[in-house]
Amino acid sequence: MSANHHGEVLKHHFDNLEQQHAAERLGMWFFLVTEVLFFSGLFVAYTVYRNWYPAEFAFASSHLILWIAGVNTGLLITSSLTMTLAIRSAQLGDRRALIRHLLATFVLGAGFLGFKALEYYTDINERFVPGVMFRTELAKAEEELAASHGAAGHHGTAQHWAADLAKNNAGKSYTDPGYISPGRVQLFLCFYYIMTGIHGIHILVGLGCILWLVQQAAAGKIPRENYSTVEVVSLYWHLVDMIWLFLMPLLYLAGAGTHAAGH
Amino acid sequence: MHTEHKVDDPPTMHDVDSPGAMFLVFLVVLGLAVANILLATTGLGKLALPVQLGIASVQAVLVAYYWMHMRRGDQVVTLSALSSLFFVFIFYVLVLSDVLTRWRIAM
Numbered sequence: 001m002s003a004n005h006h007g008e009v010l011k012h013h014f015d016n017l018e019q020q021h022a023a024e025r026l027g028m029w030f031f032l033v034t035e036v037l038f039f040s041g042l043f044v045a046y047t048v049y050r051n052w053y054p055a056e057f058a059f060a061s062s063h064l065i066l067w068i069a070g071v072n073t074g075l076l077i078t079s080s081l082t083m084t085l086a087i088r089s090a091q092l093g094d095r096r097a098l099i100r101h102l103l104a105t106f107v108l109g110a111g112f113l114g115f116k117a118l119e120y121y122t123d124i125n126e127r128f129v130p131g132v133m134f135r136t137e138l139a140k141a142e143e144e145l146a147a148s149h150g151a152a153g154h155h156g157t158a159q160h161w162a163a164d165l166a167k168n169n170a171g172k173s174y175t176d177p178g179y180i181s182p183g184r185v186q187l188f189l190c191f192y193y194i195m196t197g198i199h200g201i202h203i204l205v206g207l208g209c210i211l212w213l214v215q216q217a218a219a220g221k222i223p224r225e226n227y228s229t230v231e232v233v234s235l236y237w238h239l240v241d242m243i244w245l246f247l248m249p250l251l252y253l254a255g256a257g258t259h260a261a262g263h
Numbered sequence: 264m265h266t267e268h269k270v271d272d273p274p275t276m277h278d279v280d281s282p283g284a285m286f287l288v289f290l291v292v293l294g295l296a297v298a299n300i301l302l303a304t305t306g307l308g309k310l311a312l313p314v315q316l317g318i319a320s321v322q323a324v325l326v327a328y329y330w331m332h333m334r335r336g337d338q339v340v341t342l343s344a345l346s347s348l349f350f351v352f353i354f355y356v357l358v359l360s361d362v363l364t365r366w367r368i369a370m
Contacts, residue, residue, distance in 0.1 A: 022337065029343040036347040044354045048362050050312075066300070073296045081289040084280060084330045091279045231332070238331045245292075245322045249299055249315035256303035256311075 009225040021228040028232045032239050035202075039243055042198070046191050046250060049184075056184035059168075062255030063128065063161040064192065068119045069252040072112050073244065079108035080241045083234045086213075090227035098217050098230070105237070106210045109203055116200055126159045129193075130186035138182055141166040192251050199247060202240045209233045278335060288329045292322050 014020040050057045086101035127133040137159055144156030145166045156163060165180060172179040213233055216222050222229055299318045307314055327333050333341060 025332075025337070026339055026343070029340050033343050033347040033350075037350055040351040040354050043351075044358050047355070048358060051362065070296075070300055073300075074293065077289065077293050077296060080292075080326065080330055081285060084285050085282070088280050088282070088285075235331055238326050242323045242326050245296070245326075246316070246319045248296075249303065249319055253300065253303035253311070253315055256300075256306075 009223065017225055021231075024228045024232050025235070028235045032235060035239060035243075039198075042191070042195055043246065043250070046195070049187060049191070050250075050254065053181070053184040053187070055178075056180050057188045058255035059165070059180050060185045060188035060192070060255070061252060063164070064252050065119050065122060066252050066256065068115050069248050072115050073248050075108045075112045075115070076241045076244050079105045079112070080238055082108065083237050087227060087230050087234055090217075090222055090230040091224060093224035095217055095220070095222070098222065099214055102210055102214045102217065102230075106207055106214070109207050109210065109237075113200060113203055113207075116196065126161065128159065128161055128189065130189045134182070134186050134189070137162040138165060142170075145170055195247055195251065199240065199243060202243075206233070206237050206240055209236065278332070280329075284329065288325055292325055295322050 009020075010017055011020060014023065082101045082104040086098055086105060089095075089097035089101055123129060124133075127137040141156060141158035141162035144158050145163070148156065158166070165182060165185065168178070168180050169182075174181060210233065213222070213230060216229065295318050299315055302314060302318075303311060327344065333344060
């Protein structure tokens, strides 16, 4: 280690670099604890409503786009690997590899957001959004279903989820077994948009931090002695990855195997 | 890679991850994600939620232990992580003990 870098990196209030790195990691861990508490409130609320309305949650979940969730899971897990490789590069003082791994992480994270944007775009196009869009599309599907009685081969213009819901509830009242409440389906969609939206914002923040790391590395401000700067950002990135590992099955697999998936 | 480390040494080499271990963790976590999706499509019924969350928990433990370096055994980090799990436990127990036992009006 060069004495110069040691002096530049070590803050005056720490005895040595190891103590400084441990303090930096601990500070990030304290922040991560608050993040876990924040998300766990959402997870608890989701658990309660899924327990109350399992059929509606399964129905809505089965109409989400599973292949995008699968691809995004792969992208995030791979980005966690490249982030860990970035720490190793920083520890070894390999600046070019550090920048390369950080950029790979950025591209994978941006890919996640790109697919997420495609998913939101498709959902909105299909009017699978709680509120006016949902109600009008369902009403349209119900009208088309009523008009098609006896007309073999009739194909409506309503979205597949609305047609499925209208068909399922045809001739049933809300107290009948098998009836799927449209209101509760919309409740699931609220959870879906809020949880994935907040998670997406976290990804966006992480991407900003990674770009900052790239800039710092390019400027030569991340010498070996300062590798914990990369590690601290990686802790945040891994937590965001970890939260997705729970979000994915809860939101996308709740209805897998129970209904014909829409996508 | 573990080498002899003293406090005054540059703390850059004493705990550098080996690429082999990192890739192995990657393959296991990715494989579990694929297994989770494939198992769900087979229709596990009531077992679906516990199986899915069980797989996700194993993935989370692997990520935390290896990639977030909890394996280093830093006691305050471990305490922080466990404290967050403890609060999550309280959230779930207090809420579900009410929700799962309370009489509800049929809606």
